[in-house]
Amino acid sequence: MAEATNSAAVANNDEQTPIIFLDDIHVVFKTRTGSLLHPNKVHAVNGLSLKLMPGQTIGIVGESGCGKSTTANVMCGLQTPTSGHVYFKGTDVTKRTAAQRKIIGRVISVVFQDPATALNARMTVREQLMDPMIVHKVGDAKSREARVRELIEMVGLPNSVLEALPGQMSGGQRQRVAIARALSLKPDAIIADEPTSALDVSVRAQILNLLMDLKKELNLAMVFISHDIQTVRYISDQIIVMNHGQAVERGTAEQIFNNPKDDYTRLLLGAAPSLLHPELGK
Numbered sequence: 001m002a003e004a005t006n007s008a009a010v011a012n013n014d015e016q017t018p019i020i021f022l023d024d025i026h027v028v029f030k031t032r033t034g035s036l037l038h039p040n041k042v043h044a045v046n047g048l049s050l051k052l053m054p055g056q057t058i059g060i061v062g063e064s065g066c067g068k069s070t071t072a073n074v075m076c077g078l079q080t081p082t083s084g085h086v087y088f089k090g091t092d093v094t095k096r097t098a099a100q101r102k103i104i105g106r107v108i109s110v111v112f113q114d115p116a117t118a119l120n121a122r123m124t125v126r127e128q129l130m131d132p133m134i135v136h137k138v139g140d141a142k143s144r145e146a147r148v149r150e151l152i153e154m155v156g157l158p159n160s161v162l163e164a165l166p167g168q169m170s171g172g173q174r175q176r177v178a179i180a181r182a183l184s185l186k187p188d189a190i191i192a193d194e195p196t197s198a199l200d201v202s203v204r205a206q207i208l209n210l211l212m213d214l215k216k217e218l219n220l221a222m223v224f225i226s227h228d229i230q231t232v233r234y235i236s237d238q239i240i241v242m243n244h245g246q247a248v249e250r251g252t253a254e255q256i257f258n259n260p261k262d263d264y265t266r267l268l269l270g271a272a273p274s275l276l277h278p279e280l281g282k
């Protein structure tokens with residue numbers, strides 16, 4: 001899909017510039033064990049390329065250990081690739097210098113699996129939502145307060161939760177706060193790494209629908225990572241099936257479900273009872 005290229009070519013081409021462009025990413029971890037073939041190392045991501053276009057949702061699906069989270073970490077700037085390049089809106093941010101980290105922080109936000117760990121247990125909801133604006137020196141006290149109220153409304157929570165601590169809220173409410181926080185700096189894209197897996201089944205569909213509504217309303221691009229192919233099908237424009245660090249298949253949900261080309265995709269489809277709310281998993 002993505003040909004090898006350089007940042008100038010990405011910035012100057014006639015097409016729209018991708019929000020995120022991963023160009024032939026490899027991540028190799030040194031370990032004590034490794035595999036029979038590669039003792040003492042794990043090739044967690046093995047030559048992955050992708051382009052996330054404005055407003056697009058790419059779903060990455062695969063079993064535990066296939067390299068999904070490592071890929072997410074590369075996109076968030078938490079992991080430097082062993083080789084390959086990462087471009088954000090045409091700028092090479094692979095080295096994660098301080099200036100590049102600023103770009104990463106403004107272009108994308110992350111929603112993690114467990115909102116309990118993503119939020120600060122000692123900060124009220126208002127403080128959690130204010131925090132990114134204070135850190136990035138966005139606006140003044142009055143405009144920040146207005147943005148906090150806008151954000152809380154966007155995720156369907158009442159103003160009364162602004163004084164609450166995360167421990168006083170349900171898992172679903174906490175994930176709504178984590179999503180509001182992720183949106184506070186108006187990112188171009190969200191990286192959602194298993195954002196519904198830690199939630200009750202009954203709440204998963206609500207959070208998924210919220211993400212889809214916000215995506216439409218704000219023209220957000222999204223990378224949605226999950227081991228549940230039915231959830232990925234529900235939310236994604238394009239699906240990448242990962243196995244052993246590689247993209248073994250890519251296509252629309254329709255292509256992947258109706259005409260899977262790779263044996264591993266067929267295996268995933270066959271083995272996948274939906275973890276979604278039954279209403280959505282049909």
Ligand SMILES: Nc1ncnc2c1ncn2[C@@H]1O[C@H](COP(=O)(O)OP(=O)(O)OP(=O)(O)O)[C@@H](O)[C@H]1O
Pocket residue numbers: 029030031042043044062063064065066067068069070071227
């Ligand atoms: N910091 C690390 N050091 C050594 N090996 C690692 C490290 N992080 C991940 N790995 C290994 O890299 C491979 C890919 O891991 P990764 O967490 O990206 O997969 P995943 O698909 O997200 O799995 P899960 O859904 O269980 O989180 C696994 O074999 C894992 O053990």
